[in-house]
Each structure stands twice: as structure tokens, then as C-alpha cells.
Amino acid sequence: MQENLVINNTQNLPVYPKLNYLNNGHTVSSWLLTKDHKRIAILYLLSVSVFFMLGGIYAGLIRLELLTPKGDLVESGTYNKLFTHHGILMIFFFLIPSIPAVLGNFLIPIMIGAKDLAFPRINLLSWYLYIAGASFTLWALIQGGVDTGWTFYTPYSTTFSNTYVIATGLGIFINGFSSILTGLNFIVTIHTMRAPGMTWFRLPLFVWAHYATSLVMVLGTPVLAITLLLLVVERVGRVGIFDPALGGDPILFQHLFWFYSHPAVYIMVLPGMGVVSELIANFSRKRIFGYTFIAFSSIAIAVFGFLVWGHHMFASGQSPYAGLVFSFLSMVVAVPSAIKVFNWTATLYKGSISYDTPMLYGLFFIGLFLIGGLTGLFLGAMGLDVHLTDTYFVVAHFHYVMVGGAVLAYLGGLHYWWPKMFGRMYSEFWSKLSAMIIFIGFNLTFFPQFILGYMGMPRRYHAYPEEFQVFNIFSTAGASVLAVGLFLPLFYLTYSLIRGKAAGDNPWLLPGLEWRTTSPPPTENFIETPIVTWEAYEFGEESGLYDEETHHKSEVKPVSLFDQN
Amino acid sequence: MAAHIEVHDAHGHIHHPALQHHFDNMEQQKEAVSIGMWFFLVQEIMFFGGMFLVYLLFRSKFPMAFAVGSNHLNMWLGLLNTIVLIVSSLTMAMAVWSAQTSKRNLQIIFIIATMFLGSVFLGVKAYEYYDKYESNLIPFSNTFRWEPEGEHLIEERKMIDEHAAPNSVEREMVANNYYQFGNKVRIFFWIYFAMTGLHALHMIIGLGIMLWLLYGAIRNRFSSEYYAPVEISGLYWHFVDIVWIFLFPLLYLLGRHFLE
Amino acid sequence: MRENVVGDHESASRGDESIVHDHVVPIPVYLGVFAILMVGTALTVIVAQFDLDKIFTGANTFVALLIALVKTSFVVLFFMHVRYSGRLIWLSVLGGGFWLLIMFAFTMQDYLTRAPGVYH
DSSP, rough: OOGSOOOOOSSSSOOSSSSSSSSSSOSSHHHHHOOOOOOHHHHHHHHHHHHHHHHHHHHHHHHHTSSSSSSSSSSSSHHHHHHHHHIIIIIIIHHHHIIIIIIIIHHHHHHTTTTSSSOOHHHHHHHHHHHHHHHHHHHHHTTTOOOOOOTTEEEEIIIISSSSSHHHHHHHHHHHHHHHHHHHHHHHHHHOOTTTOOOGGGHHHHHHHHHHHHHHHHHHHHHHHHHHHHHHHHHHEEEOOSSGGGGGOOOHHHHHHHHHHHHHHHHHHHHHHHHHHHHHHTTTSSSOOTTHHHHHHHHHHHHHGGGGGGOOOTTTTOOHHHHHHHHHHHHHHHHHHHOOOOOHHHHHTTTOOOOOHHHHHHHHHHHHHHHHHHHHHHHHHHHHHHHTTHHHHHHHHHHIIIIIIIIIIHHHHHHHHHHHHSSOOOOOHHHHHHHHHHHHHHHHHHEEEEEHHHHHHHHSSSOOGGGGGHHHHHHHHHHHHHHHHHHHHHHHHHHHHHHHOOSSOOTTOOOSGGGOOOSSOOOSOOOOOOOOOSSSSSSSSSGSSOOOOTTTGSSSSSSSSSTOO | OOOOOOOOOOOOSOTTTOOOTSSHHHHHHHHHHHHHHHHHHHHHHHHHHHHHHHHHHHHHOOOOHHHHHHSSSHHHHHHHHHHHHHHHHHHHHHHHHHHHTTOHHHHHHHHHHHHHHHHHHHHHHHHHHHHHHHOOTTTTSSSSOEEEEEEEEHHHHHHHHHHSOOOOOHHHHHHHHHHHHHHHHHHHHHHHHHHHHHHHHHHHHHHHHHHHHHHHHHTOOOOOOHHHHHHHHHHHHHHHHHHHHIIIIIIITGGGGGGO | HHHHHHHGGGGGOOOSSSSSSOOOOOOOHHHHHHHHHHHHHHHHHHHHOOGGGHHHHHHHHHHHHHHHHHHHHHHIIIIIIIIGGOOHHHHHHHHHHHHHHHHHHHHHHHTTTTTTTTTT
């Protein structure tokens, strides 16, 4: 059987493959007109990083303004624009595309043993739509910005706001189709392109999570698209389907908006859960506990996520009966999330855990998502939510889920697959340091906001009573620490591209299909079509990973990559 | 037993020229595009669905205004367009059939027929829009006037008063405040234009697709071996037809029985 | 169990089992569906002229939607070949409809349970 092994982890010095997707063409058009899912993923990586940075700058300005109780840095109108821009950029142009379009795009075809996504040209089109939508939005922001909040609530957005609502709305509308097409591509790819032997229950959980995410994208995003279209036309044409003065109904806008935007939360966090499932199982070197439960809990989250949108509207004039139903269903949607957390914890039990950088992020995710999720239950309980609506408690809650969950999972995934994507290893010291700084900075930023919110500090104001200042100082201090932590990867990851040691095909010694091709992979992913004969996360002798001569099985990382210097 | 990666020989046979490199065979490619189209249609269902929800809500809020607005539409033109679209669905189905049975000339004929019917639909639609413009029923315009002229006026007002449910907010507005009522009729017309406009946009895109199919059919690209493009274009066309099947009764017919 | 799975790979192909089947629908079926659609259209127009709301409120709309649904089913099943397609296609059609119903039902459960005068 030995001769059949494609991977060869007995070498002590990993080599960088001569032919791979990165050096297959160096012209600008070989990148901008590429149909290779891996190159498109890199395009996405660059563009979402830009938007993450932009959104981060807005966040920094918000925190700076909130350092003091008086509105002394910016005036209220500017502040409204700051948090609106922060929200729009982070949600629509970073969080939603980040994991699916970067990691999912890169890895799904490789994980299932395909040469590419089912529709490579549509994949490229997705990226262009993303860029077009982003340009539209950026243009609006540069022209003068938007001050409606990322939620565009009517009738403020349709009638009263004097800002660039139309251009921003169109930008997000266009960007929505990028998301829809990505989801469509993933669904079809997972259905039709799996390598021989790659049955549904041999798929890595990352793929399951992306399947569920794609369903949400395809089913939810069009509703946002039509809603924004209606909003834009209403603003242009002054016909009032959302404006109560003209007979319209502003709550209808909220229903339509949250029908997408609540499930959109799952677009952001479900792929993160997929990444974390990979991290926990692989760095515990154990088959994941409750594979089918985790797989189906992703689908359950995608489905139940559509039934709970009304919990954003408890204080909006929605009927108490509807509030009750939405409140109850919000409790129900916590169940599949909890199933995941329990299964991850059970996977850790008696695993041979190694604390590599990606695993640190994985563990952080579990802790922070737990806090974010449980505080979500507070907010989902209708009675308590009336007290907490529109306070910093809400802000802290969704940042624990979005940053503590989705962003950390994204960073974890990026660190985990970085050697696969670029064939280079980054500095272990700096990456661990950065992970720790991010963790500390994040908690320092957002934990005080729970207290602030509970004390009653409302969100979306640029000034606040003086007794809230202490916690705001903590929060701003934390934001600075967080910023340092988030900037570090920019440097050491870029440095690794230039000076990093060749990572080798399988630096973490893992059984997944993506580790059985070269790093970086060739353009067609696999020289020969793989036939899958192993289960997911199979760390036993059967996985073919460990041969008799070297007995690598018990070692965490036989190929030392950094400590050689 | 050890797991291993084997050579999967997919290159034993000659490829069809339309086979893209990342697919193993035509069957896989056909499945992919078919499933892709179906999920795209699911996306379309939700896209139009948002609009239908708007319709549902306002229809249940302002039933009388909707009935009045609906009676301003020309039912016969709507009926004509329904028939035109159903026939075009048949010709589209036949175009797929001709591709499946490798009949090039029939394909061309049926595609042209479908395009012709689609254009007739759009022409009638354009005439209707023009008619609404003439009657000052464009909801965006400042000259919007919902009141019918001449002898119809009395009849319609009577109809509104008779049918307004007792004890309802509706009745007061109908009786006392024709401005408010006018806003509601205006909302009906806004929804009418939004829904039919979105539908017409899909028709125009459909005609573009047909043009591309026609080119392919003339070049004899489609046969029983390879007809997925015709098939999925057909799916799209039928979907647009289905939307109209719902739009026709919901927009044109809903107030007819009040005239009885 | 393991041996079983490995055994399957000898003739393995990618992805799910065949979902889309080549099936040429005979022309008489198309013509039949066309006739049904025409009859349905005529029926919708005729029924709309009578005030069925006397029977129960919204009866006119109910009948109109029922006819539209029947017409849709015929288009979907025959013109769009769903009758001859695999489970995934069925699932996507039904799923799309179901999600639409979720959106309608969960929005209307709010409006229909508002206090009197607030909505109605």
C-alpha cells in the first residue's frame, strides 16, 4: 500500500512544490480573470481584509469618541455615520463573505476532492459583484455617508435622512447577489462534485456548515435584495409602502429586513462553527464526538434561524402574541448551538490536544461563543428584552457572537489553512502572542459593555452620563489592545509569504483530504482524482497517515518549522 | 486495511466538446447546471416572495382600495397576456423537446415562436403602462388621480360604501377621507407596477437568454447528447410564467366580483 | 460496514446518485397540460365575475389561488419535468414554497394578532 501514498510525511525537510496554483501565471489578468477557486479565494482574502481594516478604523473612532461622556470628538450626526459605516462595512463586506468566500471558496473543492467549484465563472462573477457593490457603497461613504444605522429603518431612511441611502442600498443590493451566487455554487458543488467514496457522512463538518450557510444565503438574501430595492424606489419615488404618513407600514420593513438579517447572523457564525469543528477535532487528534449531531445541528440552525426574526422587534409595536412565539422559538434555536458546544467539549475529553495557534482560536471561540450565545437567551426572553433593548447589552452580545465567534473562527481558520493556502509557515511565537492579545483585548472591550447595557446605557449615542465613564474607558482601552492584536497578523503573515519556511503538504499531520495534496495545491487541486476510503477525522492506523518506520502517531508535530532557527 | 489514494481514470473515453474541464462527464455537468438552476429558482421564489408579502399585507389592510385599484386595470389585456404566456410556455417546452430529440430546425422554430410571444407580452404590457400613464395612475407622479371619471364615479363610490365592513377604520376613511383612500389606491398601483415591472424585467432577461439559445440552435450546438442550456432556460421561462399565473388573478381579477 | 463502502468504489462516480434523468416527455402530455392551463385560465376569469364572498369571506381569492396553484403544479410537474426528476429537485421546489409560507405566516401572525384598531 505504501506506493499508493501521495502524501509523504517521512521527509524531515518539507519542500515547496515547483508547480502550484500561485505560480501558474503571473500576469494581472491571470488573477483578475481567473476561474480557479483558489485564486478567487485569494482575491476575496485581499478585499475582505481591506474592508475589515476600514470597518476597524470606524470602530476605533467610535471607541475614541466614547472615551469621554461629552461628545467632544465628533458631533452627533457624524457619530451616527461612524456607527452606520462600521456596521455596514463589517457585516455586509467583511463578516458575510469572510469565511465562506475566502476559506470556503478555497477549501470546499479540495475537501471534497473536486477540481473546482461547479460554476467557476459564476464564482468569479461573485467576486466582481462583491467589488461592484463595495465600490458603490464606498462611493456613498466618501460622498458623505449614511446615518441610518446598518438596519435602514423606515421611515427615517426613506423620508427623513439626508444622506446617501440610495447608493448604499444599491451597493448592498448588488453585494447580495454575490452572496447568493456563492451559496448557489457551494450547494451544487457539494451535491455533484464530491470525489468517489466521499459520502455525505464522510464530509468534513466544515463542508456541512457551509452547506447550511449556503441554504441561508440562497433562501434569505433575495428577500433583503427586494427589500432594499423597495426602499430605494420608495426614497426616489415618494410612494409610501413603508411611510406611515402615506398609508404605508414601517413594521413591514422590519419584518422583511429581519427575515434576512436574522438568518444572516447564521451566515456569519455557521461557517465559523464549521471551522471550529475542524480545529477541535484535528488538534485533539480524535474523531469528533457526535459527528452526525454536529452536521444536522448546522442544518437545524439554518432552518430554525428563519423562524426567530421577530425577536429583533419586541419593542417595535409587534403584537405581544407574535413576540411570544418568536421568543419561544429563539429559545429553541439555542438547542442546536448548544449541541455543538457540548460535542466540541466532549471531543476535547481525552484528546491529545496540542495548543497550536489555530487551536487557541478554536478554544477561544468556544468560550466567547458560549457567553455570546447565553446572553442571546437573555435578549430572546421577551420580558427581559424590553429592559435591554437598544442598550449596550445588545451591542456586547452580538459582538461576542460576531467578533468572539465569527472573527476569531475566521482567524483560526486562516492560521490553520495558511500553510495549505500559501505553502509557508508563519511565526509560531508571534501568532500565539497575537491570539492572546486579541483574546484579552476583545474581552476587555466588550465585557464592560454588558455591564453598561445592564445599567441602561443606550446604544447609538455619542454622549452619555458621567457615571458610565469608567466602563467606557475600560472598553476603549480594550479596543486599543484588540487593534494591536489584529494588526500583528498583517505583519507576520505577510512576512511568512516572503521568508516563511516551506510548510510541507501536511504540517499538522491530519487525515483530511486537503492535507493529501501539495501546499500550495496545484491548479487542479489533485494530480489524480482521489478515491476516499476513510471516514472524516480518522486518526487511527487506517487513515494511512502514519507508517511503521517513523511512528509519528504519538507526536504532535514531527516537522519542526520554526524552532530550527 | 490502509486507506490510499488511487488513480481514478476518467479519461478513458472521448469528451463531448461542451464538457468543461472540471467535470468528469456530461452527466455530471448536466446535473450540476440543472440543480444550479433549480436553486436559482428557489432564490427567485424568495425574491418575488418579498413582493408577494407586501401585496398580502396591504391587500389585507386595504381590501377596498385594492378592489378599486384592480378594477382600473384592463382585465381583457391581462387575460390576453396570460394566454400569450401559456402558449409561450408550451412552445418553450416544445423547444426543449426538439433539443432532446436532436431536431435542429424545430428548435429554431420553437425558440423564435417563444421569443415572438414573449415580445407580444411585453408589447401589451407596455401598452397597459402607457394607458395607466394616460389615466394619471402612475403612483410616482404628482398628478396621480385614482377617481374614475364620468358616470363610473358614482357607481364606484357606491360600491365602496356598500362593501366597506361595518365598524371598521376602513369605512370611516372611505366615507370621509378620499385623500387617505387615494393613498391606498396609490399603494395598490405602486405594488402593481413593482410586481409587473419586476416580472417584465425577468421577461426581458428571458428574451436575452432566448437570443443566446437561438444562436446556439442555429450553430447546431444542442442535441440529445447536450441540451442542458435549453433545458435550464426552459425552467427559467416556465418560472416567469408561473409568476404571471399568480399575478393575473391577484392584480387583475380581485375586485371584479364587487361589480356583480 | 467498512468493506461494504470500499466495495462500492469500484464503479464509483462523483456526487449524489443521479438526480436529473433524461426523460423525453411525449407531445400529447404537453398538449394536455396546455389544455388544462387554458381551461384553468378561463375558469379563473369566469369565477372572478361572481361574488363568492357570500359563501365565506375571501372565497373569491381562495378559489383564484387554488386554480393558480393547480396550474402551477401542472407547469412544474410536466413543463419543468419535476415529475421525472430526483428527490433533490422535489425538495428544492417544495422547500422554496415552504420558505415562502414561513415568511407569510410568521409576518401575518404579527399583524393578525394586533390589538383591534391597530391593524384592522
